[in-house]
Amino acid sequence: MSAADIQIEKVVDVHHDEHHDHEHREQSFIRKYIFSEDHKTIAKQFLISGIFWAVIGGLFSVLFRLQLGFPEANLEILRPILGGWITEQGKLDQNFYLALVTMHGTIMVFFVLTAGLSGTFSNFLIPLQIGARDMASGFLNMLSYWFFFASSVVMFTSLLIETGPASGGWVIYPPLSALPKASLGSGLGMTLWLVSMALFIVGSLLGSINYVTTVINMRTRGLSMTRLPLTIWAFFLTAIIGILSFPVLFSAALLLIFDRSFGTSFYLDQIYIDGEALHNTGGSALLFQHLFWFLGHPEVYIVLLPALGITSEIVSTNSRKPIFGYLAMVGSMLAITFISFIVWAHHMFVTGMNPFLGSVFMLLTLIIAVPSAVKAFNYITTLWRGNIVFTPAMLFSIGLVSFFISGGVTGIALGNSAIDIQLHDTYFVVAHFHLVMGSAAFFGMLAGVYHWFPKMFGRMMDDKLGYVHFWITFVGVYFIFFPMHYIGIAGFPRRYYSWTNFDAFSTYADLNMLISVAAIIVMAAQFIFMFNFFYSIFNGRLAPENPWRSNTLEWTTPRLPGHGNWPGKIPSVYRWPYDYSKPGAKEDFIPQNIPLSETRDSNLAHENEQIAAELEMIEEEKHNVDNHHGH
Amino acid sequence: MTGLLITAGTILTIGLFALVYRILALVNIAKGAHEKRVGYSNTVNAFMFILFFFVGFGAFFWYSGKADYLPAPSSEHGVITDNLFWTTTAVITVAFFLTHCLLFFFPFIFRFREDRKAYWYPDNMKLEILWTIIPGVVMAILVITGLIEWNKITAPAPKGSVQFEIVGKQFNWMVRYPGKDKKLGKYDYTKIDGTNQLGMDFANDNANFDDFVPGEIHIPKGKSVELKIRARDVLHSVYMPHFRVKMDAVPGMPTTFWFVPTKTTAEMRAELKNDKFNYEMACTEVCGSGHFSMRMVIVVDEPEAFNKWVTEQEPWASKNKEYISGLKLKDVNLTEVAK
Numbered sequence: 020m021s022a023a024d025i026q027i028e029k030v031v032d033v034h035h036d037e038h039h040d041h042e043h044r045e046q047s048f049i050r051k052y053i054f055s056e057d058h059k060t061i062a063k064q065f066l067i068s069g070i071f072w073a074v075i076g077g078l079f080s081v082l083f084r085l086q087l088g089f090p091e092a093n094l095e096i097l098r099p100i101l102g103g104w105i106t107e108q109g110k111l112d113q114n115f116y117l118a119l120v121t122m123h124g125t126i127m128v129f130f131v132l133t134a135g136l137s138g139t140f141s142n143f144l145i146p147l148q149i150g151a152r153d154m155a156s157g158f159l160n161m162l163s164y165w166f167f168f169a170s171s172v173v174m175f176t177s178l179l180i181e182t183g184p185a186s187g188g189w190v191i192y193p194p195l196s197a198l199p200k201a202s203l204g205s206g207l208g209m210t211l212w213l214v215s216m217a218l219f220i221v222g223s224l225l226g227s228i229n230y231v232t233t234v235i236n237m238r239t240r241g242l243s244m245t246r247l248p249l250t251i252w253a254f255f256l257t258a259i260i261g262i263l264s265f266p267v268l269f270s271a272a273l274l275l276i277f278d279r280s281f282g283t284s285f286y287l288d289q290i291y292i293d294g295e296a297l298h299n300t301g302g303s304a305l306l307f308q309h310l311f312w313f314l315g316h317p318e319v320y321i322v323l324l325p326a327l328g329i330t331s332e333i334v335s336t337n338s339r340k341p342i343f344g345y346l347a348m349v350g351s352m353l354a355i356t357f358i359s360f361i362v363w364a365h366h367m368f369v370t371g372m373n374p375f376l377g378s379v380f381m382l383l384t385l386i387i388a389v390p391s392a393v394k395a396f397n398y399i400t401t402l403w404r405g406n407i408v409f410t411p412a413m414l415f416s417i418g419l420v421s422f423f424i425s426g427g428v429t430g431i432a433l434g435n436s437a438i439d440i441q442l443h444d445t446y447f448v449v450a451h452f453h454l455v456m457g458s459a460a461f462f463g464m465l466a467g468v469y470h471w472f473p474k475m476f477g478r479m480m481d482d483k484l485g486y487v488h489f490w491i492t493f494v495g496v497y498f499i500f501f502p503m504h505y506i507g508i509a510g511f512p513r514r515y516y517s518w519t520n521f522d523a524f525s526t527y528a529d530l531n532m533l534i535s536v537a538a539i540i541v542m543a544a545q546f547i548f549m550f551n552f553f554y555s556i557f558n559g560r561l562a563p564e565n566p567w568r569s570n571t572l573e574w575t576t577p578r579l580p581g582h583g584n585w586p587g588k589i590p591s592v593y594r595w596p597y598d599y600s601k602p603g604a605k606e607d608f609i610p611q612n613i614p615l616s617e618t619r620d621s622n623l624a625h626e627n628e629q630i631a632a633e634l635e636m637i638e639e640e641k642h643n644v645d646n647h648h649g650h
Numbered sequence: 651m652t653g654l655l656i657t658a659g660t661i662l663t664i665g666l667f668a669l670v671y672r673i674l675a676l677v678n679i680a681k682g683a684h685e686k687r688v689g690y691s692n693t694v695n696a697f698m699f700i701l702f703f704f705v706g707f708g709a710f711f712w713y714s715g716k717a718d719y720l721p722a723p724s725s726e727h728g729v730i731t732d733n734l735f736w737t738t739t740a741v742i743t744v745a746f747f748l749t750h751c752l753l754f755f756f757p758f759i760f761r762f763r764e765d766r767k768a769y770w771y772p773d774n775m776k777l778e779i780l781w782t783i784i785p786g787v788v789m790a791i792l793v794i795t796g797l798i799e800w801n802k803i804t805a806p807a808p809k810g811s812v813q814f815e816i817v818g819k820q821f822n823w824m825v826r827y828p829g830k831d832k833k834l835g836k837y838d839y840t841k842i843d844g845t846n847q848l849g850m851d852f853a854n855d856n857a858n859f860d861d862f863v864p865g866e867i868h869i870p871k872g873k874s875v876e877l878k879i880r881a882r883d884v885l886h887s888v889y890m891p892h893f894r895v896k897m898d899a900v901p902g903m904p905t906t907f908w909f910v911p912t913k914t915t916a917e918m919r920a921e922l923k924n925d926k927f928n929y930e931m932a933c934t935e936v937c938g939s940g941h942f943s944m945r946m947v948i949v950v951d952e953p954e955a956f957n958k959w960v961t962e963q964e965p966w967a968s969k970n971k972e973y974i975s976g977l978k979l980k981d982v983n984l985t986e987v988a989k
Contacts, residue, residue, distance in 0.1 A: 113939040113940070113942075114939045117936065117938075117939065117941070187936060188936045192885055192935070192936075194883065194884045194885065194901055195884040195885060195936070195937060195938060198883070198884065201820065201883060201884050201937075201938055202938040202939065203939070287901070287902075288901055288902025288903070289839040289901055289902040290839070290882070290883055290884075290901045290902070291839050291840075291842040291849070291882050291883060292820075292882070292883040292884075294843075294844070296839055296840045296842060300902070302902065303902070303903065304885060304900050304901060304902070304903065305900065305903065338760075338768060339762075339767075339768040340768040340769065340770070340771065341770065341771070341772040342772075343771065343772065343773060343774075344772075344773045344774070344777075344778050345772065345773065346773065347773070347778045369887070369896045369897050369898060370898045370900070371879075371897065371898050371900050371903055371905035374800065374801070374804030377800065377804070378797050378800060378801065381793065381796065381797065381800070382793055382797070385789045385792065385793045386789070388785060388789055389782060389785050389786050389789065392781065392782075392785040393778065393781060393782055393785075395749060396749075396777075396781045397778075398753075399749060399752045399753055399756065400771075400777070402752075402753070402756040402757060402760060403752075403756055403760065403769075403771070404760055404768060404769035404771065405756075405760045405768045405769075406760065406762050406763065406766055406767060406768040407696070407756075407757055407760050407761050407762055408687075408688055408692065408762045409691070409692050409695040409696065409757070409761070409762075414695060417699070417753065417757060420753060421750065421753060421754075424745075424746060424749050424750065424753070425746055425750075428742035428743075428745055428746050429742065431738060431741075431742055431789070431792065432735060432738045432739065432742065435734065435738065435792060435793070435796035436796060436797075436800045437730075437731050437734055437796045437797075437799040437800040437803060438731055438734050438735045438738060438796065440731060440803070440894060440895070440896050441728075441731060441732075441735070441891075441894045441896065442735075443896055443934070444887065444889075444896075444934040444935065445934070481671075481675065482691070483674075483691065484671070486691060486694075486695060490698060493702075494702065497706065501710070505713070505714075505717045505718075505719075508717075508719055508720070509717075509718060509719055509720055510720050510891035512889065512932060512933075512934040512942075513934070513936075514936045514941060514942075515941065515942040516939075516941070516942045517942055518942070520942060520943050520945050521930050521932055521945055522926070522927070522928060522930060523720070523891050523892070523930050523932075524932075526718045527718065550664075550667070550668070550671075554668070554671075560679075597772065599768065600767050600768035600769070600770055601770055602770050607767060607768065
């Protein structure tokens with residue numbers, strides 16, 4: 020044991036006495052597990068809710084894949100669950116098909132990959148990795164979850180109502196979403212969708228404001244911004260994107276509510292529907308699209324950046340190598356954050372928007388490919404000459420990088436407005452974003468669960484089951500989404516209940532069947548994960564404090580960190596988080612809380628120069644502790 | 651009963667699974683497998699990446715050679731955008747392949763060995779700059795070629811283009827051609843009713859009287875064709891896959907797209923050796939339950955045949971004389987209309 024550890028233990032003892040009576044103040048069950056203000060409990064709440072929603076979103080996709088892969092199949096067997104949504108002929112109802120597609124998108128994008136991913140890992144890791152006792156405001160943090168919970172309840176209710184949930188696509192373009200007469204799902208289902216999303220945005224904002232405040236103000240001594248783990252950088256920038264873009268979706272939704280319920284005409288103009296010419300004039304359907312995508316595109320990065328941050332941490336830890344190009348990684352995330360706000364109209368090249376605007380957005384869109392490419396290259400270089408340990412988390416991280424590349428490169432085709440004329444709203448787009456944002460972010464989330472499970476629940480997940488889960492999912496995801504490129508190049512449009520009306524789209528019944536089978540297998544494989552997850556919470560092998568031999572501060576906490584995270588003093592930080600396999604060091608990792616003065620053999624030249632200042636700081640701290648104790 | 655059986659079966663399977671899992675876990679603990687830092691599975695996982703690499707890319711290249719793509723484009727700009735697409739695809743396939751060589755081989759080559767230490771390599775400015783500039787330059791070339799084409803495609807239609815109107819509604823398309831005067835009459839959405847589905851404003855624009863509303867689209871080969879697109883109720887999107895044409899139909903905001911068809915329907919039938927081939931128009935903006943059924947046939951004629959077809963069409967007004975007389979317009983000479 021090194022001198023520093025002994026010293027810290029002493030400090031711990033000192034504090035242990037001091038906090039003795041504090042620790043024995045038991046919280047009631049409700050305050051501890053339900054209306055908890057502890058960031059770790061809130062993180063677990065988000066995670067469990069996210070898993071719940073992921074199962075629903077996944078099952079929905081299996082249902083519509085049944086229709087697309089096996090259009091002739093008789094689905095009478097589902098009648099006990101779906102009731103009237105199965106037609107007399109044993110087919111999926113056409114309205115319900117659209118509702119499934121819409122809710123699959125909404126659930127996956129917002130409830131799983133925004134709340135489930137950011138909500139879980141920002142909450143869990145920010146205080147633990149920056150050395151804080153909790154979030155800046157535990158109360159707001161609790162509210163953030165319960166707004167999300169309320170939003171979930173409303174959205175879930177909309178699944179059960181007679182007219183079905185919203186069905187205009189997850190983008191809910193008006194006039195379709197504004198006119199109850201236009202579609203079954205545009206009635207009560209749409210109202211509930213809007214209410215739910217309004218609540219969701221409130222929850223998301225409360226969370227994001229907390230994350231940003233906490234990262235800025237509550238970093239432990241010595242943890243400068245350039246020593247932050249890349250996870251924290253990612254969560255920090257994600258929260259900023261959320262704060263700036265979600266309010267715009269809120270206003271878009273608000274105006275839509277006005278159009279729907281109060282007779283305004285923000286999005287409506289010259290409409291004749293159901294035998295009646297509506298009074299609305301002067302609105303613009305395109306206005307909604309601009310507002311929606313002003314959130315919608317940054318949303319892609321809200322989903323993706325946390326996953327990339329998690330991957331950076333895991334790839335570095337398990338390659339036993341520093342992340343390659345730390346500053347370039349931070350720089351590229353900053354660039355992505357900024358550019359993500361000025362590319363939204365590439366979703367609108369063929370909506371009738373002024374073509375000149377299209378050229379501007381095409382230019383900006385292709386610029387964002389550059390920092391993304393830099394990130395991919397840096398991940399690969401981190402693997403080079405590493406000493407790679409394949410934990411399940413590491414496998415999922417490599418899988419993420421693979422999806423990020425294979426889905427990312429097709430963005431170069433789609434971002435080109437001339438090419439997008441043909442590809443827009445075809446399955447090529449579906450393939451693109453499911454790989455680059457859907458699957459990549461989903462893999463980031465799974466990687467994060469496997470990696471931080473020991474700190475969350477104090478037990479290990481089974482790695483063999485993790486391997487099986489990974490390989491089925493990884494291969495399966497490629498079987499689902501890679502064939503969609505061919506289907507898209509052949510021109511098949513999205514959100515089609517059936518293609519048989521068209522001679523042009525009469526091919527590829529075989530590929531569609533293959534995709535559906537793969538989707539069912541991948542969905543089934545997720546139950547392996549869920550078994551592993553819930554079983555390990557109660558029966559997993561007890562976790563060591565630092566099972567992955569990692570550098571960041573969360574691994575300096577006890578096996579199950581309690582309220583306040585560290586029983587004694589919060590550790591100070593003396594180095595960046597990526598000192599893996601440093602030449603001259605005894606072990607292949609040096610945690611962030613080990614002072615440079617204790618690693619003279621492995622210090623770089625400029626680090627040796629910092630030792631004098633560091634010793635002064637340690638001395639000063641000891642002094643403070645003594646004072647504090649005397650006090 | 652079936653439900654009960656399924657439930658029982660599921661519970662049994664899960665129970666069995668849990669039991670097997672528990673036994674395996676106990677065996678592992680007995681063997682002390684967790685005491686070693688890295689087990690045999692590390693090698694297996696590393697090898698799986700190599701296996702997946704060869705099988706995956708093998709399948710990718712094999713299938714790409716035999717897949718059904720759309721027939722070659724039947725429009726002038728379509729040939730160019732298809733070329734752009736395939737050029738871009740070639741570039742990104744190279745990038746995809748090379749990065750995956752590294753991404754899947756590195757894990758195998760550098761898998762954990764007890765006796766080795768990873769190489770300390772935190773950064774390299776030259777490399778970062780290199781792989782910022784290379785994608786930057788490639789991207790710039792693609793953007794510029796794309797921009798040039800985009801500007802040509804979206805430029806105003808050439809003078810003298812054949813014009814007609816496409817109107818989307820739930821759930822079919824309607825088209826309207828200008829008659830002899832080569833002018834589409836004005837419309838007003840408040841004039842729409844069960845008969846006058848397009849809202850032609852006969853009271854305010856005489857140009858409406860010779861407009862005709864056919865059941866399928868005819869366009870001439872080799873002439874520029876300008877689509878005047880609008881929607882009656884919700885968003886729709888005009889999509890003509892064989893011509894690489896797509897443009898949204900927006901209520902209240904007319905849109906437009908022009909192109910030059912290059913192959914007649916007959917020529918396409920001969921080329922594809924398929925007598926039943928038809929050019930089709932579909933909808934690509936979700937518009938409700940019937941979204942997938944908005945089909946309309948497009949016929950490309952030789953210019954002479956097209957002109958003949960136009961002269962053969964009877965104006966909507968003369969097909970719907972009752973409607974016109976019902977409007978009680980003062981200056982209308984119905985005999986004139988009939989001609």
